[in-house]
Amino acid sequence: MDRHTILCVDDEKSILSLLRRMLRTIDCEVLLAANAQEALQQFQDHTIALIITDYMMPGMTGMELLRHARHISPDTMRILMSAYTDIQVPQSAVNEGEVFRYFTKPWDNNEFLCAIREALDRYEDGRRK
Amino acid sequence: MGKILVIDDDELIRTLVGDILTDSGYEVITAGDPLASLEKLKKEDVEVVLLDIIMPVASGFEMIPRIREVNPDIAIIIMTGYSSVDSVVKAIRLGAYDYIRKPVHEGELRHAVDKAIERQRLHLENRSLLEKLEERIRRLELFEKLSKAISSTLDLNMLLEKIMDITKSVIAAEACSTLLLDEETGELFFTVALGEKGEEVKEFRIKPGQGIAGWVLEHGEPLLIEDLKKDGRFYSGVDTKTGFESKSMIAVPLFVKDKVVGVIEVINKVERGHFDQADLDTLKTMTGQIAVAIDNARMTEALKISRAQIDEYSKNLESMVAKRTAQLEKAHKEVKEAQAQLMQTEKLSSLGQLAAGVAHEINNPIGFIQSNLKTLEEYIRDFMRVVDKSEAVVDALKKKDRNGLSRRLNELEKVRKDVGFDFLTEDIEKLIAESQEGTLRVYRIVRDLRDFSRADDAERKFFDIHRSLDSTLNIVWNELKYKAEVEKIYGDIPEVECFPTQLNQVFMNLFVNAAHAIKERGKITVKTYAEKEKVFIEVSDTGMGIPEENLKKLFDPFFTTKEPGKGTGLGLAISYNIIQKHKGYIRVKSEVGKGTTFTIALPVKMDIP
DSSP states (O other), X not given: OOOEEEEEEOSOHXXXXXXXXXXXXXXXXXXXESSHHHHHHHHHHOOOSEEEEESOOSSSOHHHHHXXXXXXXXXXXXXXXXXXXXXXXXXXXXXXXXXXXXXXXXXOHHHHHHHHHHHHHHHHHHHHO | OOEEEEEOSOHHHHHHHHHHHHHTTOOXXXXXXXXXXXXXXXXXXXXXXXXXXXXXXXXXXXXXXHHHHHOTTOEEEEEESOOOHHHHHHXXXXXXXXXXXXXXXXXXXXXXXXXXXXXXXXXXHHHHHHHHHHHHHHHHHHHHHHHHHHHHOOXXXXXXXXXXXXXXXXXXXXXXXXXXXXXXXXXXXXXXXXXXXXXXHTTOEEOTTOHHHHHHHHHOOOEEESOGGGOTTOXXXXXXXXXXXXXXXXXXXXXXXTEEEEEEEEEEEGGGOOOOHHHHHHHHHHHHHHXXXXXXXXXXXXXXHHHHHHHHHHHHHHHHHHHHHHHHHHHHHHHHHHHHHHHHHHHHHHHHHHHHHHHHHHHHHHHHHHHXXXXXXXXXXXXXXXXXXXXXXXXXXXXXXXXXXXXXXXHHHHHHHHHTHHHHHHHHHHHHHHHHHHHHHHHHHHHHHHHHTOSOTTOOEEEOHXXXXXXXXXXXXXXXXXXXXXXXXXXXXXXEEEOHHHHHHHHHHHHHHHHHHOSSOEEEEEEEEEETTEEEEEEEEOSOOOOHHHHTTTTSTTOOOSOTTTOOSOHHHHHHHHHHHTTOEEEEEEETTTEEEEEEEEESSOSOO
């Protein structure tokens, strides 16, 4: 199995740091982006197995970014994060199949890691088919 | 001109005097017999009598009173042969006007007669004037009586009765009545009927055009009829029924506002007299007054009814007003309650907005602090593994176990590599620094929140507006940061006497609105400056702007352009109230497509005690 590439997107630097820390335990390549534009740029140069993005960001929101990502790279698994307590938007996103998982801040690291592993497995399954 | 009667038993003198006076242009009649002369006096229009004193049948002295009895206005000139003063004085005392001496001198005679005629003319003129004067007085008295009657009674029937009573006596009529028009049937009915058969007459109704009254009603013209029996228009039905005999009559129409509303009748002058033009004139003038009185009385009557109705209305009105007032009070109370509730809603809505924003701002740092702590725990575990291996190396060194040492050193190296020791030592500092920064952020938000809505809400104090702006900006940062760059241009301003919490609410509204006005990304500028005991705060955005028609309604309660459920429409209305309470003002300038600037002016000191 190749090393997977995971793209993390958040306008909050500390969140990006913690994602990198969390992903330390997973054998993968980690890419970081501070906004949607940067993230989309990364899609040009890499095959991305999983994208983890914040919802509220300047310019394009996380939801919009994920929609674009789905279009560019339909196989890429999508996880959405948000500090918002209003869960209606992400919920509908989950229901419509736009995202694989949705996490609100603060989250449980283990749960998050499980979800990431699961997402990568799914990605692997999808590629094999 | 009247005639001159010469009474003398001497035919010669009669002829002489007659000739002289005829020559002078007078018409002369003569009488030799004094008693026969009285008959002539009655028949002829005589102005002056020339009277001989010494006559066989009756002396001149005897004749003077008898002549005066027939006509008191005749000027009597005595002719006397005696030049005695006594007889002249006696004659004059009896009523003679002048005397001439016998034998008659032509000049003396002419002079006396001319004088008498002149005197007669003056006398008649005087009498006519006097009569006119008396008539005027009579009328004035009548009108005075009438106006007294009119003012003393407002009941129409009583009034008409009084008027008729006065009329009857003034005109000297046997009967007098007022007939009024029944507008439904067009008939006349007797409202008042004074006279012998008055009560019986009242049963009659006069049909249109019937009798004199009917004619007067139809033609609207007065009639004076000397002899009713000769007038074809006379309706004898009433007389036949009552047994009254109508001989002469005046009937005058009653006009009220150019409309005939009735007829006044006077019947039969008392003592077999005749109605004349003066009576008609009097009655005509009176009917004018009567008509006014009727109009007044009718109006009074109508007024009375109206008044009764009004009284009734006002009674109803009072209870209606009371009822309505109660309803209004209730509605007012309900509105007030609703308003209070809405204010509360707005406050809650702002709080909700605030809570969401604050939650975001807190959740982010809490999120990574928590995650970092978890990671730190793992880091420590990894560190402990390294420490364990390090301990083993130290142990081997102490025991000087060379083989063991190199093996343990290898193990240590492997663990260090395993856990990424270099990364760990480097990252652990970063992790702690980031977490500390996170806790600081949480601390600041909590501090600003406390600043934003402190418990001492009611307390007025001098406060640093910049601090207020900063803490509010911090709280709504989450709303702003994705939309706009915020530029602060803070001037040198004094502390302002205010209710800080309330001002924070205003600032929050302006900041959030500014952010909402920006579609993609823009700039929010917060500027402060001081001018003449006033502090100005400007909040500008580069957003979509507000159309002119909305600018007027901007501060109206419930005005919102947001979709239902998104805004209460009270934010700016409440802001407006708060600024007013601070004795300041809030203005707005906007250009569609360019942006909006809200300017708040606050007096440094509130003037109110």
